[in-house]
Amino acid sequence: MKIGYYPGCSLHGMAIDFGKSTEATCEALGIELEEIPGWSCCGASAAHSTNHLLGLALPARNLSLAEEAGFRSVAAPCAMCSNSMKKTHELILSDKETAAEVARITRREYRGGVTVLNAIQIFLEYGLDELAKRVVLPLKGLRVACYYGCLLTRPPDLLKFDDAEQPVLMDEVCKAVGTEPVEWGFKTECCGAGFSMSRTDLVCELTRRILENAVNNGAEAVVVACPMCHSNLDMRQANINKMFGTEFNIPIVYVTELVGLAIGVKPKKLGMRKHFVDAMRLTKRLSAEPQEEVARAS
Amino acid sequence: MSRIGVFICHCGENIARTVDCARLAEESGKLPGVMVSVDYKYMCSDPGQNMIKRAIAEHKLDGVVVAACSPHMHEPTFRAAVVQSGMNPYLCEMANIREHCSWVHTDRELATEKAIDLVRVMVEKVKRNQELFPIRVPITKRALVIGGGIAGIQAALDIAAGGHEVILVERQPSVGGNMARLSETFPTLDCSQCILTPRMVEVARDPRITLYTYAEVEEVEGFVGNFKVKIRQKAKSVNADICNGCGDCWNKCPMKKIPSEFDAGLGYRTAIYVPFPQAVPNTPVIDREHCLKFLKDKCGVCAKVCTRGAIDYEMQDEIIEAEVGAIVVATGYDLYGIGKEQPNERWKGYGEYNYDTYKDVINGIQFERLLSASGPTQGEVRRPSDGKVPKSVAFIACVGSRDPEKGIEYCSKICCMYVAKHAMLYKHKVHDGQPYIFYMDIRAGGKNYEEFVRRAVEEDGVLYIRGRVSKIYKDGDQLVVVGADTLSDSQVQIRADLVVLATAMVPHKNAYEFAQKIGIACGSEGFYSEAHPKLRPVETMTAGIYLAGACQAPKDIPDAVAQASAAASKVQLLFSSDELEREPIVAKVNEVTCVHCRNCIRVCPYSAIDDKEIRDRHGNLIRMVAEVNEGMCMGCGTCVAACPSKSVQLAGFNDEQVFAEILALGHE
Numbered sequence: 001m002k003i004g005y006y007p008g009c010s011l012h013g014m015a016i017d018f019g020k021s022t023e024a025t026c027e028a029l030g031i032e033l034e035e036i037p038g039w040s041c042c043g044a045s046a047a048h049s050t051n052h053l054l055g056l057a058l059p060a061r062n063l064s065l066a067e068e069a070g071f072r073s074v075a076a077p078c079a080m081c082s083n084s085m086k087k088t089h090e091l092i093l094s095d096k097e098t099a100a101e102v103a104r105i106t107r108r109e110y111r112g113g114v115t116v117l118n119a120i121q122i123f124l125e126y127g128l129d130e131l132a133k134r135v136v137l138p139l140k141g142l143r144v145a146c147y148y149g150c151l152l153t154r155p156p157d158l159l160k161f162d163d164a165e166q167p168v169l170m171d172e173v174c175k176a177v178g179t180e181p182v183e184w185g186f187k188t189e190c191c192g193a194g195f196s197m198s199r200t201d202l203v204c205e206l207t208r209r210i211l212e213n214a215v216n217n218g219a220e221a222v223v224v225a226c227p228m229c230h231s232n233l234d235m236r237q238a239n240i241n242k243m244f245g246t247e248f249n250i251p252i253v254y255v256t257e258l259v260g261l262a263i264g265v266k267p268k269k270l271g272m273r274k275h276f277v278d279a280m281r282l283t284k285r286l287s288a289e290p291q292e293e294v295a296r297a298s
Numbered sequence: 299m300s301r302i303g304v305f306i307c308h309c310g311e312n313i314a315r316t317v318d319c320a321r322l323a324e325e326s327g328k329l330p331g332v333m334v335s336v337d338y339k340y341m342c343s344d345p346g347q348n349m350i351k352r353a354i355a356e357h358k359l360d361g362v363v364v365a366a367c368s369p370h371m372h373e374p375t376f377r378a379a380v381v382q383s384g385m386n387p388y389l390c391e392m393a394n395i396r397e398h399c400s401w402v403h404t405d406r407e408l409a410t411e412k413a414i415d416l417v418r419v420m421v422e423k424v425k426r427n428q429e430l431f432p433i434r435v436p437i438t439k440r441a442l443v444i445g446g447g448i449a450g451i452q453a454a455l456d457i458a459a460g461g462h463e464v465i466l467v468e469r470q471p472s473v474g475g476n477m478a479r480l481s482e483t484f485p486t487l488d489c490s491q492c493i494l495t496p497r498m499v500e501v502a503r504d505p506r507i508t509l510y511t512y513a514e515v516e517e518v519e520g521f522v523g524n525f526k527v528k529i530r531q532k533a534k535s536v537n538a539d540i541c542n543g544c545g546d547c548w549n550k551c552p553m554k555k556i557p558s559e560f561d562a563g564l565g566y567r568t569a570i571y572v573p574f575p576q577a578v579p580n581t582p583v584i585d586r587e588h589c590l591k592f593l594k595d596k597c598g599v600c601a602k603v604c605t606r607g608a609i610d611y612e613m614q615d616e617i618i619e620a621e622v623g624a625i626v627v628a629t630g631y632d633l634y635g636i637g638k639e640q641p642n643e644r645w646k647g648y649g650e651y652n653y654d655t656y657k658d659v660i661n662g663i664q665f666e667r668l669l670s671a672s673g674p675t676q677g678e679v680r681r682p683s684d685g686k687v688p689k690s691v692a693f694i695a696c697v698g699s700r701d702p703e704k705g706i707e708y709c710s711k712i713c714c715m716y717v718a719k720h721a722m723l724y725k726h727k728v729h730d731g732q733p734y735i736f737y738m739d740i741r742a743g744g745k746n747y748e749e750f751v752r753r754a755v756e757e758d759g760v761l762y763i764r765g766r767v768s769k770i771y772k773d774g775d776q777l778v779v780v781g782a783d784t785l786s787d788s789q790v791q792i793r794a795d796l797v798v799l800a801t802a803m804v805p806h807k808n809a810y811e812f813a814q815k816i817g818i819a820c821g822s823e824g825f826y827s828e829a830h831p832k833l834r835p836v837e838t839m840t841a842g843i844y845l846a847g848a849c850q851a852p853k854d855i856p857d858a859v860a861q862a863s864a865a866a867s868k869v870q871l872l873f874s875s876d877e878l879e880r881e882p883i884v885a886k887v888n889e890v891t892c893v894h895c896r897n898c899i900r901v902c903p904y905s906a907i908d909d910k911e912i913r914d915r916h917g918n919l920i921r922m923v924a925e926v927n928e929g930m931c932m933g934c935g936t937c938v939a940a941c942p943s944k945s946v947q948l949a950g951f952n953d954e955q956v957f958a959e960i961l962a963l964g965h966e
């Protein structure tokens with residue numbers, strides 16, 4: 001299976017671990033990712049908050065490049081990237097006037113032939129049964145809290161991905177690779193995202209609530225599919241502990257890392273050493289025992 | 299040569315705004331056979347009607363066309379007017395230039411042209427109209443009331459008090475409906491059971507009322523004054539004539555863990571059961587879906603312990619046929635559920651409240667059961683998960699209601715009141731508890747209602763928070779309710795031990811299918827439609843069928859009872875004469891040309907056509923033809939279309955008239 005790949009700025013920069021784990025995991029699964037030639041920034045939150053048309057034109061350009069290159073689907077693991085691309089795709093298809101305006105700006109046509117996949121959808125496309133078969137180190141019994149944040153599902157009528165209030169698809173992926181998703185109440189709560197710099201205090205409070213609920217419901221790790229969520233939950237833990245006198249020390253892993261581990265990709269190739277909160281311990285604790293089980297089973 | 303009068307109404311501005319009425323009058327006046335053509339602001343008013351009456355006398359008219367609103371609205375008015383001038387009512391027709399013209403068009407020029415066409419068509423028809431005379435049919439002075447909630451009970455008692463027989467059909471094993479499940483009722487806080495149960499008993503005792511419980515109406519045929527109904531009496535498996543309600547059977551039944559419908563799933567019942575101790579009738583039924591005898595052919599304990607031998611496992615459903623003259627529909631309401639699975643695709647559940655998976659998030663009826671002395675906790679407020687007395691309770695109003703996002707746009711009207719009641723009653727029972735109410739607006743219109751809500755706030759310390767709840771999640775053994783306080787413009791989080799949702803009142807299950815079965819209409823939400831939202835609130839568009847209670851719209855008890863009494867008085871009105879006049883718009887078979895192919899008999903949706911034998915003087919059968927029963931024909935015209943030998947004609951709409959209309963349209 002060969003699909004287009006849109007790493008966006010973050011997967012090359014601050015979320016290099018997300019990038020690396022996506023690439024390594026896909027490679028191991030036999031999914032060939034090919035970067036869209038000449039892609040540019042999707043504009044993320046900055047563009048659409050300044051100018052509506054700019055917010056559409058930037059992703060539209062990338063979509064049309066992908067279409068031109070012949071990709072039917074494009075993996076855009078960063079939740080912000082897939083969010084803006086999916087929104088643009090829907091708006092261009094539903095509103096002819098805007099579509100013409102956007103085409104005038106980008107000087108390119110986008111006909112709507114590309115399906116954008118977020119990180120979770122890459123695995124759904126691959127097939128969960130198929131994925132389960134590839135598991136060699138089932139992270140059995142690892143209790144994880146699947147955190148979707150805002151961008152994966154909202155706005156629901158445009159993104160058309162999962163249930164915006166009670167999403168379950170990341171949980172399904174985590175189940176397929178042998179972990180145990182916990183039931184908890186903050187799957188779609190906002191982490192503060194873009195206020196990370198300007199209102200760190202707010203972000204710390206929002207993030208604290210998320211972590212607290214995950215821990216209280218027995219999670220040993222939080223699984224994410226968004227660089228912004230990851231940085232807030234991972235990087236801010238020390239800060240939060242100082243601010244609130246808490247003792248959080250919970251690994252935050254990308255869904256691509258978790259799947260990678262389970263199918264036997266080396267942690268180093270997944271970029272897992274880059275986290276602020278040590279995530280390597282997950283692998284140490286859980287790899288030995290299940291391996292035996294696999295041996296026994298086979 | 300015909301002498302037709304054309305009368306054009308402005309309907310205030312409704313018609314005149316889009317149609318040039320003066321020009322319409324002028325053009326109509328030029329039509330062949332039209333003697334007089336005038337326009338007037340309100341033709342239906344007294345001066346308007348007089349204008350028509352005078353013109354009939356003055357111009358010796360033999361036909362009248364009123365160009366105005368829909369005949370649904372005022373045909374009876376104008377026909378009555380011409381009768382006063384000695385004209386047969388069926389020589390008066392209406393051209394609908396409002397609903398069919400002014401309301402749906404904007405271009406004045408074109409709309410006026412269309413109005414001229416519509417008048418011309420009607421003039422041509424009226425020229426060919428014949429005098430018709432109403433058909434008189436006898437009235438069966440017996441009423442059927444469907445649904446034994448408070449509305450159905452009230453309607454049945456009122457009709458019976460007027461001296462008429464009533465058949466009351468209730469689907470559950472007992473009458474009482476939702477009111478029987480309530481604890482105390484706003485705004486007076488009188489005990490629901492205490493005011494309801496005496497009426498339940500009365501219904502069962504009144505010799506004029508025949509009560510069928512555990513029964514459903516299967517089929518309704520016929521028409522006002524002469525309905526034929528089929529009622530399915532589901533097999534109770536208990537012979538009610540022998541059973542004395544001692545309770546030995548249900549005390550011994552081993553199937554003890556069936557969620558009780560009456561207690562809204564908070565309590566349990568047995569397979570042989572009466573839904574609640576005060577049930578009427580107080581004889582049990584066997585729920586065959588849960589009974590071991592029916593599931594596995596085991597047990598049979600109830601038959602063994604019943605000393606009177608009332609248990610009958612062999613009992614079959616029975617179809618009861620009855621003739622009634624009027625029907626009151628009082629099938630009530632259900633509550634919207636917040637689960638993921640919904641009965642239709644418009645409604646969506648509340649994922650943000652975890653789709654009905656938290657045990658301590660309950661609905662209003664469940665809370666009523668917790669408050670009720672006869673409920674699963676004997677009236678102590680204890681939460682379902684662990685039986686603890688909740689020290690803080692969050693009540694959330696407008697769950698589903700007024701939320702187009704979830705598919706229900708209307709206001710359920712009564713929840714503002716019962717939410718205040720719930721918070722108040724909770725406070726009366728748990729003195730150190732804190733009730734919170736999340737609301738959008740407080741809608742307390744009604745006698746002593748606003749005062750009631752104020753009492754909750756001022757005397758019982760209920761905390762009202764104006765804002766929506768965005769999320770409910772579990773934290774430890776508590777629930778955290780996250781919402782907005784739009785008055786202080788802040789976010790709030792309440793830790794609650796119990797959450798009570800005021801979920802929307804929705805039409806009862808299968809309301810749509812039921813409406814189709816008995817031949818009445820319902821709106822897009824599924825509540826049954828009244829004939830006119832202001833002027834005919836208890837009638838349906840089907841003559842002889844009336845509405846009472848929450849099946850028509852969300853209602854509280856006073857409104858349900860008022861409507862029930864109104865429906866009952868409509869029934870009495872109908873029953874006050876011995877015969878009924880029916881419109882003579884019926885089909886007639888030409889016996890000379892009929893070849894007895896029986897097509898019409900097969901297609902008639904009302905089974906109004908039968909075979910007829912034609913015999914000679916000596917009684918020898920000559921041949922067979924079809925014959926329409928005038929009492930049953932609804933004038934739908936299906937047979938006319940189906941007859942290959944053109945032997946059926948519909949009075950008032952015969953071929954000549956209809957073709958004249960079509961030809962008039964083609965005129966240029």
Ligand SMILES: Cc1cc2nc3c(=O)[nH]c(=O)nc-3n(C[C@H](O)[C@H](O)[C@H](O)COP(=O)(O)OP(=O)(O)OC[C@H]3O[C@@H](n4cnc5c(N)ncnc54)[C@H](O)[C@@H]3O)c2cc1C
Pocket residue numbers: 444445446447448449450467468469470473474475476477480482483484485513514515628629630631632633661662663666712716719806812846847848849853854855856858
């Ligand atoms: C939580 C809550 C609290 C309330 N508190 C109050 C209060 O304090 N004061 C107040 O005034 N009102 C209150 N109400 C409103 C009250 O319940 C209704 O106004 C009242 O019950 C309406 O009566 P009804 O007879 O129209 O309908 P229902 O009570 O619903 O009765 C309808 C009956 O018809 C039967 N039925 C349905 N379909 C069929 C069928 N096809 N064939 C035969 N039978 C059928 C049903 O089984 C039922 O018995 C409350 C409502 C709720 C939800």
Ligand code: SF4
Pocket residue numbers: 547550551552553568569570584588589590591592596597598599600601
């Ligand atoms: S036969 Fe059925 S109803 Fe009777 S006692 Fe047994 S389970 Fe209960």
Ligand code: SF4
Pocket residue numbers: 695696697699700708709710711712713714715738739740741800
């Ligand atoms: S009655 Fe009150 S709570 Fe119920 S839907 Fe209307 S506004 Fe909401």
